[in-house]
Amino acid sequence: MSIPQHPGKILKEHVLKELNLSVTEASDQLGVSRVALSRILNGKAEITTAMAIRLEAWLEDITAEYWLHQQAEYNLWQKRKNITPDIKPVRDRLLTTKILHKLLDEGGRLKFGYPLYDRTENILVSEITKKIKEARVKMNGHTIDTASKLLKISSKELKYYEKSNFIKYLPLTLIKRAAEAYDVSMDWLFGIAGDEFEMEQEVRSNRKNLFVEEVLNIEYSKASEKHFTRIQNELLTIVKSVTSMIDAYKEIDEAFIRFQKTNE
Numbered sequence: 347m348s349i350p351q352h353p354g355k356i357l358k359e360h361v362l363k364e365l366n367l368s369v370t371e372a373s374d375q376l377g378v379s380r381v382a383l384s385r386i387l388n389g390k391a392e393i394t395t396a397m398a399i400r401l402e403a404w405l406e407d408i409t410a411e412y413w414l415h416q417q418a419e420y421n422l423w424q425k426r427k428n429i430t431p432d433i434k435p436v437r438d439r440l441l442t443t444k445i446l447h448k449l450l451d452e453g454g455r456l457k458f459g460y461p462l463y464d465r466t467e468n469i470l471v472s473e474i475t476k477k478i479k480e481a482r483v484k485m486n487g488h489t490i491d492t493a494s495k496l497l498k499i500s501s502k503e504l505k506y507y508e509k510s511n512f513i514k515y516l517p518l519t520l521i522k523r524a525a526e527a528y529d530v531s532m533d534w535l536f537g538i539a540g541d542e543f544e545m546e547q548e549v550r551s552n553r554k555n556l557f558v559e560e561v562l563n564i565e566y567s568k569a570s571e572k573h574f575t576r577i578q579n580e581l582l583t584i585v586k587s588v589t590s591m592i593d594a595y596k597e598i599d600e601a602f603i604r605f606q607k608t609n610e
């Protein structure tokens with residue numbers, strides 16, 4: 347993640363420079379003191395709500411929300427560098443997702459106006475959940491309980507995703523697991539491939555063969571690794587035995603030399 351810039355720097359580098367204005371000229375046009383504007387441009391002061399409204403009136407196409415968002419992002423980054431709250435997160439993902447949905451309007455925006463979701467993406471997500479249900483019921487005949495185990499989520503979560511008409515959030519991991527568990531393509535889940543293409547026996551057989559081949563390759567790699575480890579351990583054992591024998595021969599040789607010296 348890139349480090350966010352102070353909005354004053356953006357104002358200085360990309361606005362005043364383009365307009366070829368000095369700090370004094372810009373402050374006169376904005377109706378603020380030169381000192382106040384200079385502190386913002388040098389990152390010593392924040393862009394307040396009042397200043398953001400002035401900038402919006404001055405530049406027109408660049409809204410007050412833009413400047414306030416840039417300032418909030420910069421402030422948040424600064425605080426996160428120094429603050430790590432000792433707080434346990436809520437572990438019920440389904441519950442927190444429902445809370446998030448209550449904070450959104452039908453356009454996928456937080457009710458206080460900050461854009462978070464695009465409605466087009468929301469519609470796509472809803473279509474994907476319909477496909478996931480279709481794959482479970484029509485193509486595989488899995489029950490909710492069986493499918494939830496395959497998808498590694500609770501039955502309650504799966505029912506929620508399948509029954510909701512307008513889902514605003516769907517984990518990417520769930521889409522991937524659904525493609526693997528139900529033996530369907532990602533293209534079909536995303537509506538890129540049609541039903542006729544997806545149901546062709548040759549297409550499904552090829553995908554199954556690729557899956558089996560991948561599994562076999564993984565198993566072969568694991569087996570090869572185990573075999574190599576076993577051989578390596580055996581060689582180490584042999585090396586240790588040979589080393590012990592050499593040490594023993596040295597001791598016998600030294601003892602024989604001492605015996606000769608004693609009997610001279």
